[in-house]
Amino acid sequence: MAGKPPASAIGLGRGSGQPTPLPEARRPGVTTTLARRQSRTAWLMVAPLVLYLAALTLYPFGYMLVMSLFRYDLASWEPPSFLGLGNYQAAFADRTAAVSWRFTAVLAAAAVSIELLLGFLLAVLILDARGERWIRSALLVPMAVPPVVAGVAWKMLFNYQYGPVNWVLSLFGVSRVSWLGDPFWAGVGIIVADVWQWTPFVFLVLYAGLQSVPDELIEAARVDGASTGQLLWQVRLPLLRPLLWVVLILRLIDVVKLFDIIYMVTFGGPGSATHSISYYIYKVGLSYGWDVGYASALSLLLLAVVSLLVNLLIRGLRLRELLGF
Amino acid sequence: MPAYRVRYVRGVALAVVALALCAAAGVALAGAPSRVAGTINVWVVPEGADAMHDLAQAFMRDYPSVRVQVTPLSWEILYARILQDVSAGTGAFDVATWDVMTAGSVARGMLDLEQFGRQNPDLILPGHDPSDFDPVAWRTAGLWEGKNIGFPFYLNTMFLYYRKDLFNDPNLKSQFRQKYGYELVVPDTWGKARDVSEFFTRRNNPSSPTEYGIALMFPRTHTTFYEFLLFFGPYRRSDAGMKKFGPISFEYGDYFTGDLKPAFDSPEGVAAINTIKSLLPFSPDPLGSDYGETIEYFARGLVAMVPQWGAAWASFKAAEALQPADQRVGVALIPGGHSVSGNWGLGVNASSRNQPAAFLFAQYATSKVADKGKFLKFGLLPTRTSTLNDPQVKAADPRMAVLGQIVATQTHRPRIPEEPRLEDVAVGTFTEILLGSVAPEQGLRQLAQEWTKILGR
C-alpha cells in the first residue's frame, strides 16, 4: 500500500532523485516581465504570513530585549527601572535556574534517546507484522491526547497509594515508589510521560522511512546473501540516518519547551527537582509575581539555546535541497 | 375542623406567603438602582466554588438584570491572574476571592469598598454591617494598610481531623498505654503526635487499624509554606520565642522577628524542621501529596489523623468510609497548639467596568444570610460575629467547638507584596531540606539570605 517515493521528497536524498530546478530567471520560455510580475505576486503571497509572524515575534523579541535590561516586577507596583545586565547576572547566580537547566538537559538526554531507541525498535517490530495498520492507528492515540488530559491521567496513574503503576510494580514484588515525592522518581515519571506521548511520533517517522527503502536495494542485498539482521543494520539503518537526525533535533527542541505535563503532574516538585526551564520561566514571569524583567532575561537565554538547535535542524533538513535553492 | 375551613385557612396562608414573597422581591428589586445591570465576572478558589455558584444563582433571582458568571480557578492560577489583571487594568474580573497572604500584592488594584459605599449610599444593602465581621477576619481579609480591599468571604484555619472511633477504642487504648506508658488521647504536642503516628502506622505496629498515622503534605505548591508554620508556631509563639524574636507584625507574620528579619534562621527553625522530619516516616508520600491526596487518604480511612483546612470537613462528612461521620471524625486543635490563618476576602476590581453590580454582589455574598447559608450548606466557616454566635451554627458541626480557640492562637503568613516570591523560594528550600539534600542549618541560612535579597535590605 505504501508507495516508495524518492527519498529526496523529504530533502534527505544525497544528490539522487529529482533534478535541482533552475533559478527562475534562467528558465527557458519565461520572459522577464512575466518573471517580474510573478515575483511581485510571490511577495504578495508570502506577505500575510511574514507580516503576521513579524508582528507577533519580532515585537516580542524587542520587548524582551528591552525588558531584560530593566527591573520590572508587577507584584512590587513599581514602574520599570533600568538595571543593565543585572537580570543576566542574576540568571547565572540563580540556584533554581541552574537546577532547571540541568533537569532540562537530563530530560533531553534521557527522554529523547529512549524515544529514538524505542521508536526504532517498534518500527522494526511492527514492519510487515500482521495487523500493522491497526497497530499503527492505535499508536496514534498518545500523540492526539491533549497534554493536559495526559497530565490528569498520569497524576492518577502515579498516585503513591492507589495508583495503577505502583500496583503493577507490586505484582513483581516492588514496594511502592513515590513517583511524585522523590526527586529521582519524579524525574523518571516526567520522562515516562514524555516517552509515552512522543515515542509514537518517532516511530511513525522511522516507520515511514523504513517503508520507503527501495525494494530493489533489499532484493539486491538478499541476493548477495544478507541475513535479516545484516539487512537492517547495513542497508536500512544507513538510509534512515538523515531521518533520525531530523527527528532527534525536532524532539530536542520540543523537549526544551516541555511545560504542560510538569504543570499537571509534579508542579515542578519535589523541591525543584522537576523544574524544566520553560516551567521555571512560567513561574518567574507569570505565576509568582510577574517578574517581567527577569523572565525576559531567562527567555532570551532559552532562545539562544533553541536557536542553536534550530540551526542544527535546518542544516539537517538539507533545506537547500528541499527548496531547490 | 371542617374540611372547607381547612381549605380556607390554607388558602389564606398561601395568599399571605405569596404576598410576602412578592413584597420581599419588590423590596429587593426596588432596592436595586437601575444602574445595577449587565454581567459581572466572579473568580473563585475551588473550595468556595460550590457556595459561590449557589450565591450567584440566588443573586440572579433577586436581581434579574444582572448576569453573574462564576469561574473557579485553582490557587496557583487565581493569584497570578488577579495580579496580572489588576496591574494591566483590564477589568477581566469584577469580583474575586483573594487569599490573605496576597493582600499586599493585590491591594493596589482593588476598589476601596468603604469609600465606594460612602460615595454610593444607595448601593449599600440593608443590614450590611461591616462591624459585624469577626475582628481578625476583618483585619486579615478586609484591610490592607487601612484600605478596605474586600469583605471577609469565609474564615479558614487549620484543624486536626482525627478518627474518633479509633481514639476511643478501649482495645487500642490499652495497647497504646502498654507501649508508650501514657494514655492514648488526641495529641496536643508534636512529640506526642509522633508517638501516636508511629502507633497507627502498620509498618511499625502490625496491629494498627490504619496503614499510616498522619497525612502530611509538603509538595511544591504554596502548601508547604503554611505547613511549616504549624511546626514553627509553637517555638515562635512560646514565651521564650516571643522574648527572643520579639512581637509579631500583622503584615510580616510569624516568619519574621520583631525587627523584620527572618526568624527561622535559628535553632528554633532547625528544631521545627527536625519535628517535621520525625513525622515523615508515618505519613503516606508526604512530599508527593497536596490537598487532593491527603484529603483522599483520610477520607478513605488510610490514616488516623490529618491536619487540614476547615473546608475539608465537607469532604469528610460525605466520605463513604467515614460513616457515620459524627462518630468517626473528630476535630481538634493542631498539635503544638498553633494553626495558621487562611481567610479569604471578596474584593472588587478597581478597573471593573461594572462596579455597582460588583459592589452589590460582594455585599450580597458576605451578608448575614449568605454567611450562615454557606456554612450550613457547604461547610465554609463563617466570618460574622452574629453567625459565629448563632446557636444553630454553633451546634451544626464539631469544628465550631474549637474554632474560637484556634482563631485566637493561630499564626500568620506574611501579607506583604513580596510574599509570593518569598514563598516560592521557601517552598523550594524546605522540600530540599526535607529530602535531605541540604542540611537544615545551612538551608535555612541560605533561605534567610535569599529573603533578605528579595526584600531589598
Add this chain to the structure above:
Amino acid sequence: MDRVWTALRYAAIALALVFFLFPAYWIAITAFKVSAEWFTWPPIVFPTRLTLGNFLGTEGGFSGSLATAIGGIVPYLRNSAVVALGTAASSTLLGSLAAYALSRFKVGGMSLASWIISVRMLPPIAAALPVYAIFLKLQLLNTVWAVMMAHLIFTAPFATWILLSFFNEIPRELDEAAWVDGASPWTVFLRVVLPLSAPGLAAVASLSFIQSWGEFLMALVLTSSSDAQTLPLFLGRYITGWRIAWGPLAGAGLVTMVPVVAFSLVMQRYLIRGLTFGAVKY
C-alpha cells in the same frame, strides 16, 4: 526457534500497545466509575459498576461536585471548537500561500524560509509575556481571537514547512504549461497546485487542529473566563486545587480527548504524511 521469535515479537507489540493505550483507557473508565472506585487498592481496571453521575454532577461521596461537574463544559467545548477550527483554516490558508511562493518563486531565499520554519521552534513561554502585552494593547484579551492568533504563531510556520515538500513534488512543468497558456500565478495556485496537493492541505489542517485543541500555556495566559477559555483550561484549573473530583475531571478529560482522538484516527493517512514531511504516500 522461529516460532519462539514470532511469539516474542507479538508479545512485545502487545505490551507496547498496552503501555501506549492505558492512560487514555484509564481516563475513559474513570469517567464512568462511581466515586468509591476512583481510587482503590488494587485499582479497578475493569469496572462493573458504571455511572453517568460524573457527567451529570450527581455522583456523591465528596464535596465540590457542583463546580466540577462537567455540566458547565459546553462554553469551553464551543471555544475549543471555534479556536481549533479557526486556527486550522487560517494556518492552512497562510501556510499554503507562503509555501507556494517559496516553492515556486524562491522569494526571500534560504533565509526567509529558514526564518519561517524557525518560528515553529519558538518556545511558547518565551513569547507568552510579550504576546500578552500585545493583546492587552489591542484589547483582545479573553477573546477567542487572541487565543486563535496566538496558536497561529506556531501552526502557520509548521503548515508552511510541510506544504513546501508537498508543493515541491508537483511537477513544475504543470505550472509552466499553465503560464504559457496565459494563466496568472494566482490561477495556477488555485486551479492547479491546490487541487493536486489536497492531501497536504488535509495534513496541515489536521495537525494544526490537533495542536491548537490541546494547547494550554497561551490560552492560560490570554483568557480568564468561559467567554474564551478552552477545554485544557477547564481541566488545568483543578489540578493543584482542593480535593480533586477525579470522576468529573476524567469525564471532562474524556470530552476533551475524544473529539481530537477520533478526528486523528479518521485523518490518520494525512496526518502520517504530514508528520513525515510527505515521505509516505497512500
